[in-house]
Amino acid sequence: MNFKEELQNKQAAVNAMMERALTFIPDVNRDVIFEAMRYSAIDAGKRIRPVLAMAAAEALSGDGEKALPFGCSLEMIHCYSLIHDDLPAMDNDDLRRGKPTNHKVYGEGMAVLAGDALLTHAFSWLFSQPAPPEQLVAIGKILSDAAGVDGMLGGQVIDIAFEGKPVEEATLYDLHRRKTGALLLAAVQIGAVVAGKPDALNIYGKNIGLAFQVQDDILDVIGDEALLGKPIGSDAKNQKTTFVTLYGLDGAKELLHSITEKAVDSLSPFGEKAAFLRELALYLENRVL
Numbered sequence: 001m002n003f004k005e006e007l008q009n010k011q012a013a014v015n016a017m018m019e020r021a022l023t024f025i026p027d028v029n030r031d032v033i034f035e036a037m038r039y040s041a042i043d044a045g046k047r048i049r050p051v052l053a054m055a056a057a058e059a060l061s062g063d064g065e066k067a068l069p070f071g072c073s074l075e076m077i078h079c080y081s082l083i084h085d086d087l088p089a090m091d092n093d094d095l096r097r098g099k100p101t102n103h104k105v106y107g108e109g110m111a112v113l114a115g116d117a118l119l120t121h122a123f124s125w126l127f128s129q130p131a132p133p134e135q136l137v138a139i140g141k142i143l144s145d146a147a148g149v150d151g152m153l154g155g156q157v158i159d160i161a162f163e164g165k166p167v168e169e170a171t172l173y174d175l176h177r178r179k180t181g182a183l184l185l186a187a188v189q190i191g192a193v194v195a196g197k198p199d200a201l202n203i204y205g206k207n208i209g210l211a212f213q214v215q216d217d218i219l220d221v222i223g224d225e226a227l228l229g230k231p232i233g234s235d236a237k238n239q240k241t242t243f244v245t246l247y248g249l250d251g252a253k254e255l256l257h258s259i260t261e262k263a264v265d266s267l268s269p270f271g272e273k274a275a276f277l278r279e280l281a282l283y284l285e286n287r288v289l
Helices: 003-021 031-041 048-059 064-085 102-106 108-126 133-147 152-161 169-179 181-194 202-222 243-265 268-285
Strands: none
Touching: 003 048, 003 064, 003 268, 031 064, 031 102, 031 108, 048 064, 048 181, 048 202, 048 268, 064 108, 064 133, 064 152, 064 181, 102 108, 108 133, 133 152, 133 181, 152 169, 152 181, 169 181, 169 202, 169 243, 181 202, 202 243, 202 268, 243 268
16 A cells, blocks of 8 residues: 555545535625635645544445545534634634635634534535435534534633643643544544444544644644744744643653554554554654644
8 A cells, every 4th residue: 555645545535525515506695605614624734534534434344435525524623623723812823724814814703604604514514415314413423522512612612721821731631632632533433433333443543633732732843834834833922831841842752652652553453454544643643734
């Protein structure tokens, strides 16, 4: 298997499906919201979450293509979260993926609505898929839990509550288990549901989610702004406790490697079918954007 080629193929499939999912009938009264939604969701990012959903299904002898539309629902939720994260009331960022953030282009009010629209459209798209009703319900529950107060939203609440304050180790782990980890775990769970083996890859998903955030914290200190498409140092600017401030840069790198190893080791029961997931864990450990 050529990992990079397979990753690119999966990313291309996601981009095509996102284009299909976010194509709307022109409406003079609503075109601006459609445009704002697409601005942050079309041809955007690495598409790691839907790629994970596809790869998880395949690792469990399922059909990755059947996981793709549900992975795109998850990607819409992720894109909505980034729009809201960038708002002046949150992280107040001007750049995202190398271009002006949504509120810089469409204004704060429309950016809020674009995020809300992506969140709600994610579920509309999900429930329009020709899958067994019990599967749609199971995946809908995974997505709503991952995005809600016990998941991403709850993590953001903790993040805001502790801004400018010291954060204990246990709280930091809980914050990122929710804010970043919940959607990445959900991606793996979606693939497992499609393959008919719910929870089979939860250990992998939980470790991937935490590793992703640790690397984000590292890149915010030593990353290349040109590659990241946004300024580095925003965590320090916003007085946030991170894995780097907690453990130091070398300690954070050691933690990242240890968590990645746990993710990879958890795949041993699945043999060669999980080869892409193994390579993806290593790719995420060493990513520069």
